[in-house]
Amino acid sequence: xxxxxxxxxxxxxxxxxxxxxxxxxxxxxxxxxxxxxxxxxxxxxxxxxxxxxxxxxxxxxxxxxxxxxxxxxxxxxxxxxxxxxxxxxxxxxxxxxxxxxxxxxxxxxxxxxxxxxxxxxxxxxxxxxxxxxxxxxxxxxxxxxxxxxxxxxxxxxxxxxxxxxxxxxxxxxxxxxxxxxxxxxxxxxxxxxxxxxxxxxxxxxxxxxxxxxxxxxxxxxxxxxxxxxxxxxxxxxxxxxxxxxxxxxxxxxxxxxxxxxxxxxxxxxxxxxxxxxxxxxxxxxxxxxxxxxxxxxxxxxxxxxxxxxxx
Numbered sequence: 211x212x213x214x215x216x217x218x219x220x221x222x223x224x225x226x227x228x229x230x231x232x233x234x235x236x237x238x239x240x241x242x243x244x245x246x247x248x249x250x251x252x253x254x255x256x257x258x259x260x261x262x263x264x265x266x267x268x269x270x271x272x273x274x275x276x277x278x279x280x281x282x283x284x285x286x287x288x289x290x291x292x293x294x295x296x297x298x299x300x301x302x303x304x305x306x307x308x309x310x311x312x313x314x315x316x317x318x319x320x321x322x323x324x325x326x327x328x329x330x331x332x333x334x335x336x337x338x339x340x341x342x343x344x345x346x347x348x349x350x351x352x353x354x355x356x357x358x359x360x361x362x363x364x365x366x367x368x369x370x371x372x373x374x375x376x377x378x379x380x381x382x383x384x385x386x387x388x389x390x391x392x393x394x395x396x397x398x399x400x401x402x403x404x405x406x407x408x409x410x411x412x413x414x415x416x417x418x419x420x421x422x423x424x425x426x427x428x429x430x431x432x433x434x435x436x437x438x439x440x441x442x443x444x445x446x447x448x449x450x451x452x453x454x455x456x457x458x459x460x461x462x463x464x465x466x467x468x469x470x471x472x473x474x475x476x477x478x479x480x481x482x483x484x485x486x487x488x489x490x491x492x493x494x495x496x497x498x499x500x501x502x503x504x505x506x507x508x509x510x511x512x513x514x515x516x517x518x519x520x521x
Contacts (some may be wrong), residue, residue: 268306301324422443443466456495478518488509489507
């Protein structure tokens with residue numbers, strides 16, 4: 211009897227030992243495969259980087275769509291500059307870039323449009339009415355090119371930019387400039403164009419002027435699948451408008467557009483946020499804002515689901 215009990219205990223102990231060894235072996239194999247996967251992911255990321263930097267055309271597009279939350283504060287380019295809304299909205303960003311050893315040509319498009327139930331706010335911040343109207347509308351189109359003077363870092367460059375209200379296309383501005391750009395990396399660019407002219411329309415309400423254009427752009431990954439696309443563009447006027455009683459500082463303006471995307475959460479679908487900030491005294495003046503508030507920051511945002519493609 212004792213021998214039988216000892217035999218059973220020995221069998222159980224052996225089985226437990228073999229099971230424990232099997233578990234440890236599986237865990238070791240899993241760790242080994244995870245290390246291999248990390249190496250493969252790093253290699254794929256490096257190949258993608260090389261593909262984007264390779265001479266020739268690269269392009270991409272991203273759409274923000276669906277039921278979303280949007281709004282604007284002092285966005286004087288539209289009829290209702292202060293709104294909050296729950297609505298169906300579309301945001302669209304696209305680029306087409308050509309990179310060569312001696313020159314580059316880069317093109318960007320950014321658009322936001324939404325329609326739904328809109329809460330229109332008074333200047334004092336109280337709710338005025340509920341209506342169905344276009345609450346968010348913005349369109350920016352930019353084309354810039356340059357010829358490298360020093361490696362692929364410093365270039366003589368030119369830039370054309372059009373900012374307006376999507377579908378209405380008025381008011382708006384067209385800025386043309388020539389100068390120098392610096393490209394520390396393929397994803398980052400700065401430019402200063404001291405020879406620039408900004409056409410603001412319609413002519414009865416806005417003043418065009420000579421000046422300098424400046425700005426920067428960045429497209430990259432902040433962390434893993436979190437992507438950031440940012441463009442800052444500004445205009446420094448050399449002149450005022452005596453007939454309209456405007457000083458040169460009244461014609462200065464800048465716009466900063468940002469797109470954040472948590473990419474590919476499910477089969478290419480992610481979550482995105484577009485945020486635009488602007489300072490433009492002419493727009494504030496044209497819609498009858500008191501002079502003391504011309505310098506107020508103008509804000510536009512759009513939140514929803516995204517889908518993007520690129521080569």
